[in-house]
Amino acid sequence: MHAFLLRFIHSAVFSAIFRISNSYRGMFALESVHRICELVDDGRRDGAGHGQAVLTHIQDRAILTNKNDKSPARLSILCVPADVLEPCVRIGEYGHGSVVGDIGVHSMEGCSYGLEDLRPVVEANVRQLQIFNMALFPVPYDAKFYSKCINNELTRLIFDKSGRKLLGAVCAITEFKEYRVVAYIRAIGVDPLERERGIGTLLLQYIEKRAHQLSLGSVQLHVQVSNEDAISFYLKRGYRVVKEVKDYYRRIIPPHAYLMEKDIEK
Numbered sequence: 555m556h557a558f559l560l561r562f563i564h565s566a567v568f569s570a571i572f573r574i575s576n577s578y579r580g581m582f583a584l585e586s587v588h589r590i591c592e593l594v595d596d597g598r599r600d601g602a603g604h605g606q607a608v609l610t611h612i613q614d615r616a617i618l619t620n621k622n623d624k625s626p627a628r629l630s631i632l633c634v635p636a637d638v639l640e641p642c643v644r645i646g647e648y649g650h651g652s653v654v655g656d657i658g659v660h661s662m663e664g665c666s667y668g669l670e671d672l673r674p675v676v677e678a679n680v681r682q683l684q685i686f687n688m689a690l691f692p693v694p695y696d697a698k699f700y701s702k703c704i705n706n707e708l709t710r711l712i713f714d715k716s717g718r719k720l721l722g723a724v725c726a727i728t729e730f731k732e733y734r735v736v737a738y739i740r741a742i743g744v745d746p747l748e749r750e751r752g753i754g755t756l757l758l759q760y761i762e763k764r765a766h767q768l769s770l771g772s773v774q775l776h777v778q779v780s781n782e783d784a785i786s787f788y789l790k791r792g793y794r795v796v797k798e799v800k801d802y803y804r805r806i807i808p809p810h811a812y813l814m815e816k817d818i819e820k
Contacts, residue, residue, distance in 0.1 A: 667753065669760055672710040675703040675725075683711060686720050690743040692806045699740070702727060708737055710760055712753060721748045724757040728770065736815075737765040739775035758791065765818045772818055776802055776811040785812065792816045 675683055680700050687695055703709045708726035713719060722744040729738045739761060744753045765773050777784050779798065789795075793816040802811035 666751075667712060667756055669756065669763070672712055672756070672760055674705060674707070675700075675709050675711060677704060679711065679720075680704055682720050683723055683725075686723055686745075687725075687741055687743070691741060693741075693803060695741065699725075708761060708764055710757065712757065719745075721745050722753040722757055724761055726761050726773075728768070729774075731774070734771040737761055737768075737770045737773045737818075739773065742775070754787070755791075762816070762818060770818055772815050774813060774815045776813055778803065778806070778808065779810045779812055780808050785814070788814050788816075 673679070680703060683703065684695075684700055703725050706725075706727070708724075708728065710724055711720060712722045714721055722742075724739060724742040726737050726739045726742075728735050731738075742754065742757055744757075762773055773793075774796075775788075776799065777788065785795075793814045796813040796815050799811045799813055801809045803809045
């Protein structure tokens with residue numbers, strides 16, 4: 555009976571954390587792997603509970619909580635897969651809305667990068683892309699998704715000048731829809747700390763350019779109906795709402811999405 559009750563409590567806590575993480579993903583920021591390891595090590599070393607973090611396990615996730623943050627308005631939770639140390643979720647201060655596919659960029663002003671700075675996904679950096687996507691999106695991507703990203707001409711990464719920190723990524727594929735082939739963007743995102751620098755625009759421009767070179771009919775993607783910033787971003791860049799798709803997303807609220815599309819001139 556005790557074991558059953560314990561499993562029930564663990565399940566309830568995990569479900570609550572999962573729901574919260576989806577609701578407040580708009581404030582997430584990517585942290586360096588070194589910083590995460592420091593938090594984990596501090597929590598493990600200090601058995602008296604004075605460390606920066608405490609590491610616990612719930613189902614297949616490791617929950618890392620910051621003990622030094624006493625504010626009731628902050629959660630400061632890091633949720634990572636149990637078999638890796640890198641973060642997949644960071645929850646900051648309470649705020650509004652979730653950001654599915656939000657690239658948070660409004661202009662190219664101040665952008666110090668060009669198309670020549672974009673890199674393909676290869677075996678050496680695919681794990682970094684996986685960590686990046688886990689930190690940004692509430693929608694999980696499986697191993698098949700990442701295998702299709704490797705050496706895919708419609709998938710590109712952009713790193714900082716040091717070549718170590720991943721700033722943004724776009725993952726797209728070709729799909730046959732309604733008697734034509736289109737470029738479909740499965741994921742596009744920018745590190746929240748690097749937004750407003752034109753990186754998202756650059757990634758989008760790359761996909762549109764490649765779509766033109768490949769004689770594809772259009773570029774398509776889905777955007778959560780509540781993501782007004784992303785919808786506005788795409789509308790300003792020539793995309794249109796094709797239709798609303800009910801219950802497109804699972805485990806996030808609202809679950810509905812708009813299919814958006816931009817025709818590509820051949």
